[in-house]
Amino acid sequence: MFSATRTAARTAAQAANRRNVSTIRETLKEIIPERQALLKQIKSEHGSKTLGNVTVEQVVGGGRGIKFMLWDPSVLDAEEGIRFWGRSIPECQRDLPTAPGGQEILPEAMFWYLLTGKVPTAEQTKQFQEELVSRSELPAHVEKVLDSLPKTLHPMTQFVIGVAALNHDSQFAARYKSGMKKAEYWEPALEDSLDCVAKSFTIAARIYLHSYKDGAANMAPVDKSKDLSANFATQIGFGDSEGFVELIRLYNSLHTDHEGGNVSAHTTHLVGSALSDPFLSYSAALGGLAGPLHGLANQEVLRFILGMQKELGDSPSDEQIVQYIWKTLNSGQVIPGYGHAVLRKPDPRFAALREFGNKHPETANDPVFRMVDSLFKVAPGVLTEHGKTKNPFPNVDAASGSLLYHYGLTQFPYYTVTFGTSRAIGALSQYVWDRALGLPIERPKSLSMEAILKLVK
Numbered sequence: 001m002f003s004a005t006r007t008a009a010r011t012a013a014q015a016a017n018r019r020n021v022s023t024i025r026e027t028l029k030e031i032i033p034e035r036q037a038l039l040k041q042i043k044s045e046h047g048s049k050t051l052g053n054v055t056v057e058q059v060v061g062g063g064r065g066i067k068f069m070l071w072d073p074s075v076l077d078a079e080e081g082i083r084f085w086g087r088s089i090p091e092c093q094r095d096l097p098t099a100p101g102g103q104e105i106l107p108e109a110m111f112w113y114l115l116t117g118k119v120p121t122a123e124q125t126k127q128f129q130e131e132l133v134s135r136s137e138l139p140a141h142v143e144k145v146l147d148s149l150p151k152t153l154h155p156m157t158q159f160v161i162g163v164a165a166l167n168h169d170s171q172f173a174a175r176y177k178s179g180m181k182k183a184e185y186w187e188p189a190l191e192d193s194l195d196c197v198a199k200s201f202t203i204a205a206r207i208y209l210h211s212y213k214d215g216a217a218n219m220a221p222v223d224k225s226k227d228l229s230a231n232f233a234t235q236i237g238f239g240d241s242e243g244f245v246e247l248i249r250l251y252n253s254l255h256t257d258h259e260g261g262n263v264s265a266h267t268t269h270l271v272g273s274a275l276s277d278p279f280l281s282y283s284a285a286l287g288g289l290a291g292p293l294h295g296l297a298n299q300e301v302l303r304f305i306l307g308m309q310k311e312l313g314d315s316p317s318d319e320q321i322v323q324y325i326w327k328t329l330n331s332g333q334v335i336p337g338y339g340h341a342v343l344r345k346p347d348p349r350f351a352a353l354r355e356f357g358n359k360h361p362e363t364a365n366d367p368v369f370r371m372v373d374s375l376f377k378v379a380p381g382v383l384t385e386h387g388k389t390k391n392p393f394p395n396v397d398a399a400s401g402s403l404l405y406h407y408g409l410t411q412f413p414y415y416t417v418t419f420g421t422s423r424a425i426g427a428l429s430q431y432v433w434d435r436a437l438g439l440p441i442e443r444p445k446s447l448s449m450e451a452i453l454k455l456v457k
């Protein structure tokens with residue numbers, strides 16, 4: 001086992017003791033038996049009840065709407081958007097701790113909240129932040145692997161490789177090999193998940209320096225007094241911009257979780273159900289996040305917006321934008337950042353990012369951000385007229401890239417990496433619960449076309 005991890009866990013426990021603050025382990029230890037009992041009750045009292053029939057269209061249509069898996073930290077409503085343990089995004093913004101002097105939710109606080117369903121105190125957040133930051137250093141072999149990859153390799157491919165290589169020090173894998181009991185699974189799952197989240201930020205920074213700067217040899221060391229987002233910003237060279245640091249905090253809090261059925265969350269859950277450790281499970285999820293219909297859409301949005309700006313200039317009329325959208329649709333392409341498999345209203349994550357852009361004078365007047373706003377005014381109407389998409393409204397990816405671009409993070413093939421640091425927080429929170437609840441290996445039924453015909457006749 002990577003000894004820095006053991007030291008981080010021990011130091012965190014000692015610091016928590018000194019301050020008389022309960023640690024994440026103690027908090028989970030208290031909650032887990034209650035949730036285990038609830039699941040047992042659901043199974044014994046309601047196990048044979050149905051939650052709706054499955055149509056043939058759902059089977060051949062990507063499983064839309066089939067109620068199929070257990071996922072506790074968040075639930076998505078088609079009209080209202082996401083709720084994290086029952087709280088909407090504005091409610092999370094109201095209730096969760098921010099950095100001293102900051103206004104945006106700290107991703108560390110969101111991580112605690114997603115893991116436990118309880119809002120952490122400022123003290124718990126501080127202690128948890130210190131623990132995560134002290135876990136964020138990378139083992140030498142991971143640094144070596146990352147630095148040896150071609151600079152031209154897509155940043156998401158580098159991310160997949162970096163996270164998979166962390167599996168070398170997995171406590172879950174080591175304890176499983178030595179015969180751990182099922183009731184103990186959640187503990188090393190938690191240790192690995194904390195490591196995976198913390199180290200993902202450092203992997204992300206290293207990839208940026210490797211791909212777009214002179215390499216990571218002189219990467220700034222982790223500053224243990226700062227949060228993960230501030231460290232990440234410093235390491236990639238944007239630490240002096242308080243606006244950028246706040247954006248990274250917000251971005252990493254908003255993208256964490258979007259219930260369990262999306263590709264990256266579901267992949268983590270599926271791969272984890274085979275008792276693959278958190279690193280292997282999340283590395284597989286990153287491969288899904290790298291798809292253009294999922295997380296890569298934030299890269300595609302920027303490409304789309306910059307293409308439009310190049311063709312139409314900084315202040316196109318609504319009519320010009322409408323024509324540009326039609327041209328894109330008529331050439332058979334999708335409008336990136338619009339549409340959603342579940343949502344049927346504008347995504348509240350988009351609303352939160354748009355609000356961020358509008359409340360900061362420097363971003364509010366940025367031509368690329370203004371272009372995102374102009375697109376939002378007309379695109380839903382065009383997509384409705386086009387008549388294909390079930391949801392003509394913007395999703396989370398519609399605004400995020402323009403804000404990163406404003407602050408100088410202009411390399412848009414990198415944008416999905418910033419999504420990936422965040423999604424680890426939500427997907428691995430459920431991974432810990434999957435092990436705590438002893439959920440079985442996932443194995444739904446598939447059907448051939450002949451079998452479908454036989455069943456419906």
Ligand code: HAX
Nearest residue numbers: 293294295297334335336337338339340341388389390395
């Ligand atoms: N532009 C043009 N056409 C679109 C569209 C868009 N933005 N969104 C959906 N459509 C089309 C679909 O391609 C589909 O066409 P076909 O029947 O020819 O296949 C039709 O409308 C019906 O699709 P749908 O049922 O409304 O949407 P799906 O559930 O199948 O797909 C997607 C949801 C998000 C993949 C889809 O809306 C899309 O491709 N959007 C653009 C890419 C994007 O922004 N992805 C990010 C989504 C959020 C996310 O996961 N972020 O990580």
